[in-house]
Amino acid sequence: MSKAAYRALKTCKFCGAEIEPGKGWMYVLADGTIWYFCSSKCAKNMLHLGRKPERVRWTAKARELKQKRRLGQNV
Numbered sequence: 001m002s003k004a005a006y007r008a009l010k011t012c013k014f015c016g017a018e019i020e021p022g023k024g025w026m027y028v029l030a031d032g033t034i035w036y037f038c039s040s041k042c043a044k045n046m047l048h049l050g051r052k053p054e055r056v057r058w059t060a061k062a063r064e065l066k067q068k069r070r071l072g073q074n075v
């Protein structure tokens with residue numbers, strides 16, 4: 001993949017993973033905010049189930065928080 005194409009990758013709003021071009025969901029809110037999701041799994045967790053990324057173990061945010069706690073930083 002070229003550098004320009006790599007930079008254009010979007011990150012998933014829920015799990016934080018990079019989304020390949022042509023994959024995933026784009027969700028537009030009434031106020032014009034755009035959320036990208038890598039999969040329907042992530043979209044459903046956020047939109048339908050109302051889960052917070054910080055509280056779902058397999059997301060990047062949760063892993064980051066876990067790592068911070070392990071290092072003894074205040075979160």
Ligand SMILES: [Zn+2]
Nearest residue numbers: 012015038042
């Ligand atoms: Zn995702």
